[in-house]
Structure formats: C-alpha cells, structure tokens
Amino acid sequence: xxxxxxxxxxxxxxxxxxxxxxxxxxxxxxxxxxxxxxxxxxxxxxxxxxxxxxxxxxxxxxxxxxxxxxxxxxxxxxxxxxxxxxxxxxxxxxxxxxxxxxxxxxxxxxxxxxxxxxxxxxxxxxxxxxxxxxxxxxxxxxxxxxxxxxxxxxxxxxxxxxxxxxxxxxxxxxxxxxxxxxxxxxxxxxxxxxx
Numbered sequence: 759x760x761x762x763x764x765x766x767x768x769x770x771x772x773x774x775x776x777x778x779x780x781x782x783x784x785x786x787x788x789x790x791x792x793x794x795x796x797x798x799x800x801x802x803x804x805x806x807x808x809x810x811x812x813x814x815x816x817x818x819x820x821x822x823x824x825x826x827x828x829x830x831x832x833x834x835x836x837x838x839x840x841x842x843x844x845x846x847x848x849x850x851x852x853x854x855x856x857x858x859x860x861x862x863x864x865x866x867x868x869x870x871x872x873x874x875x876x877x878x879x880x881x882x883x884x885x886x887x888x889x890x891x892x893x894x895x896x897x898x899x900x901x902x903x904x905x906x907x908x909x910x911x912x913x914x915x916x917x918x919x920x921x922x923x924x925x926x927x928x929x930x931x932x933x934x935x936x937x938x939x940x941x942x943x944x945x946x947x948x949x950x951x952x953x
Contacts, residue, residue, distance in 0.1 A: 840874070852916070877898045
C-alpha cells in the first residue's frame with residue numbers, strides 16, 4: 759500500500775518559489791520587475807563618495823559617443839560640465855529595472871547647463887534603443903559608443919554608470935542597477951554641478 763503524501767504549506771511555498779525562480783531565469787521582464795521592486799524598497803543603492811572633492815577614480819580620459827545624426831560627442835569637449843554616463847542595453851533586466859528612476863533623475867537635471875547626460879546603448883543599435891525609450895515614454899538622451907571604452911573604466915558589466923567632474927576626471931563608478939533618484943545621490947550630484 760502506497761502512503762499518500764500530504765500537501766503542506768511548506769511544500770506550496772517551495773513550489774511557488776521554484777516557479778518564480780524559473781520564470782525570472784527565462785523572462786527578462788519578470789527579472790527586471792523584481793529588481794525594480796527591490797530598488798523601490800531600498801536595495802541597489804549606489805555607494806556615494808563621502809566628499810565631492812574625493813580623489814578621482816581616473817584621470818581625464820576621452821570617450822566618444824554617437825548621437826542619432828551620427829555626430830560624435832567626446833567627453834574631452836565637455837570639460838566644464840558634469841557628465842553622467844549610463845552604459846546599458848535593451849535586453850538587460852537590471853538596465854530595464856533602473857530606467858524609471860534614471861528618467862526621473864534626468865528630468866530633474868536636464869535643464870542644468872553644467873550637466874550632460876549620455877545613455878549609451880552598448881549594442882550600438884540606436885534604432886532599437888530609441889524605440890525602447892519611446893515605448894516606455896522615457897525622455898532620456900540616447901547615444902551609441904563611437905569607440906571602445908578602456909577596460910579599467912568599463913569591464914563589460916551593464917548597467918555601468920560613470921560620472922565625470924568638470925575637469926573630466928572620473929569621480930563615480932557603479933556597476934549594476936541602482937536608485938539614482940534618491941535624496942542622497944541628488945545631493946551628491948548637485949554639489950558636483952555647482953562646484
């Protein structure tokens with residue numbers, strides 16, 4: 759005689775957890791929604807330097823980006839401005855997850871004359887990246903890479919966010935999703951822009 763196993767609350771939780779994990783592994787949208795939720799409750803905070811005048815992470819370097827018209831924008835030509843660079847891709851769940859707060863952050867600073875925002879699609883597919891922004895009603899400025907980024911700046915992890923001060927020095931680098939629309943980060947960025 760075969761003894762029947764009872765379905766317990768623990769078994770149900772285990773099966774639901776396993777199902778959620780499987781869905782997240784095969785569905786990038788589900789994964790990005792989970793990450794977005796975690797961002798919303800306080801996970802994925804970027805490590806903000808204690809002082810704005812902290813020693814830079816890297817000396818001035820030149821990185822080239824291409825806009826929709828094919829014009830090349832070099833970071834060297836933007837000295838005197840704070841440059842916020844986000845390297846992302848349309849298929850990347852952490853990139854997708856942080857886009858709503860990046861969009862809100864950009865809207866807050868887009869009219870600052872000393873701030874420049876560059877969201878560079880690492881797949882170099884401007885058409886696809888622009889369609890993604892339009893579909894989600896984001897107003898973020900889209901670029902593609904016009905040249906390779908040095909490995910000490912970009913190791914291949916996306917999203918990667920970089921901030922260059924007005925001297926062109928790299929003063930902030932964060933890999934993975936983050937909430938840039940927080941009061942602490944806004945305070946840090948505002949100090950950089952007003953320096």
